[in-house]
Amino acid sequence: MDEFRFIERSGSNAEKYTLRERLFGTEAVQPMWVADMDIATPECVIHAVQERLLHPILGYEIMSERAFEAQIEWMREQHAFTMQRQWLSYSPSVVASIGCAIRALSEEGDEVIVMDPVYPPFYSMVRDNNRHLILHPLKQDNEGIYRFDINALASQITSKTKLLLLCSPHNPIGRVWSRDELNALGTLCLEHNIRIISDEIHSDIVFKPHHLPIAALSKELLENTIMLLGPGKTFNMAGFSISTVCIPSETLREAYDKERHRVHFGDGAVLSHVAFEAAYTAGKSWHTKLVEHLSANIKIIETWCEEHPRIKFRPPEATYLAWLDCKSLGLGDRELREFFVRKAGLGLSPGLSFGKEGSGFMRLNFAVPTSVLCHALDRLDKALND
Ligand SMILES: Cc1ncc(COP(=O)(O)O)c(C=O)c1O
Structure with a gap:
């Protein structure tokens, strides 16, 4: 079984999806906020x-x-x-x-x-x-x-x-x-x-x-x-x-x-x-594959940010959370959030929710299949170009 394939969660009770309307005012966002993964839990756990x-x-x-x-x-x-x-x-x-x-x-x-x-x-x-x-x-x-x-x-x-x-x-x-x-x-x-x-x-x-x-x-x-x-x-x-x-x-x-x-x-x-x-x-072999998968996703974000220098990104040393420095976009925190939701169709965690020092940042959860990440970055690319 491929653990890193796309799994439809929107019909389930996944918080990441069910709270979209409440948090972002719309269901039309790819949710990349709360820290769980859109990746299947290891088979050994399900089996047990x-x-x-x-x-x-x-x-x-x-x-x-x-x-x-x-x-x-x-x-x-x-x-x-x-x-x-x-x-x-x-x-x-x-x-x-x-x-x-x-x-x-x-x-x-x-x-x-x-x-x-x-x-x-x-x-x-x-x-x-x-x-x-x-x-x-x-x-x-x-x-x-x-x-x-x-x-x-x-x-x-x-x-x-x-x-x-x-x-x-x-x-x-x-x-x-x-x-x-x-x-x-x-x-x-x-x-x-x-x-x-x-x-x-x-x-x-x-x-x-x-x-x-x-x-x-x-x-x-x-x-x-x-x-x-x-x-x-x-x-x-x-x-x-x-x-x-x-x-x-x-x-x-x-x-x-x-x-x-x-x-x-x-x-x-x-x-x-x-x-x-x-x-x-x-769960060890699953975990090893997971870390490889997440490392590959980090590379994708890194390359994308090199091509889009208005968003700065330093690869995390841990976690599956990308802390994106969006200050160069010149938007206030509310506008920044609106930009991601309305223009890019992405539901990220606003930096300010992590404290004052988070102003101007957005946190993107990249524990998703690579296809989902690429799709999200394409949306962001289009929004930036608009
Ligand atoms: C640093 C940190 N601690 C704790 C939690 C949540 O832990 P629990 O669900 O066991 O309360 C999270 C979830 O994102 C977290 O990032």
């Missing part, structure tokens, strides 16, 4: 779910030890990071775990560092839990690489600063943070007794050789980090609502667990458990 359904009882179940072991093995192989079973717990959603960790490790009124631009729930989880945001702007250097400024960040810290929300790799800018960068951040956090919540959901879709979990850098950082992981992005199975939280420190784990029990995450869903285990156990 079908097999499970042969058993006619779907009562309460817990995640099997085999499922946790499969993820441990995956992390060891892919990221040379060895997790212990007792560090891990089930969560229905990485975002829910972020909220839970914020409540567990800080008090109302405390400050949480968030880098701008970033995945929007980073902001809302802080605000909705009555904590204050310390916004640290990420800026592009001369080569167009996004960087944080460690000295400026240090000067933003106060006695109320308790947490850093790290997106690693970073959505939407596609950075894989280097060892030096993570070391600088980690050291700063340790100096100021700031705990790190590290969202690593994108860590398997990496084009640069290595993603490094910040917890892997030192014993101190291992003990200072809550790490969030999941198969949702890696295997295109976000609809299963399953992820894990990895907390090596017993003290942080106890605090987190207390909060987790308060909101009752439960043990998850029968079909998600088997899907999770199958993906991490048998």
Whole structure:
């Protein structure tokens, strides 16, 4: 079966399609926004779910030890990071775990560092839990690489600063943070007794050789980090609502667990458990092909942008999200969005939705068959020429 062929999703309940009218005011857009893929979930996952359904009882179940072991093995192989079973717990959603960790490790009124631009729930989880945001702007250097400024960040810290929300790799800018960068951040956090919540959901879709979990850098950082992981992005199975939280420190784990029990995450869903285990156990060759496919799509976007210099693009080091710098078009953010929707017929995520620093950018989800990507770029070409 060809996983990368066009699959019609518009008749399904896919959020990417059903919310088109609400988000873009029209159904007549090729949706390239929410971060799931228009690529079939691995056959091994589908097969495991079908097999499970042969058993006619779907009562309460817990995640099997085999499922946790499969993820441990995956992390060891892919990221040379060895997790212990007792560090891990089930969560229905990485975002829910972020909220839970914020409540567990800080008090109302405390400050949480968030880098701008970033995945929007980073902001809302802080605000909705009555904590204050310390916004640290990420800026592009001369080569167009996004960087944080460690000295400026240090000067933003106060006695109320308790947490850093790290997106690693970073959505939407596609950075894989280097060892030096993570070391600088980690050291700063340790100096100021700031705990790190590290969202690593994108860590398997990496084009640069290595993603490094910040917890892997030192014993101190291992003990200072809550790490969030999941198969949702890696295997295109976000609809299963399953992820894990990895907390090596017993003290942080106890605090987190207390909060987790308060909101009752439960043990998850029968079909998600088997899907999770199958993906991490048998999804490797699919994943290798996926990364190849996405790399080829990046090349296509790169070539296209070379021919259309008004849109600037730096290939992401991770994620299947292209962060397009459209500032040269000279449009305001609202006009830019309208241009993409009305003129090009494309439903992208507006840069501004990721924070102030996202102004003038659009995020394009390129986890689509190559034919769909080329068609979208043709539409954009025509709109630019009009
Ligand atoms: C950085 C990041 N974290 C978390 C999520 C969502 O995770 P979940 O669906 O498990 O809440 C996304 C989805 O795009 C994401 O980009």
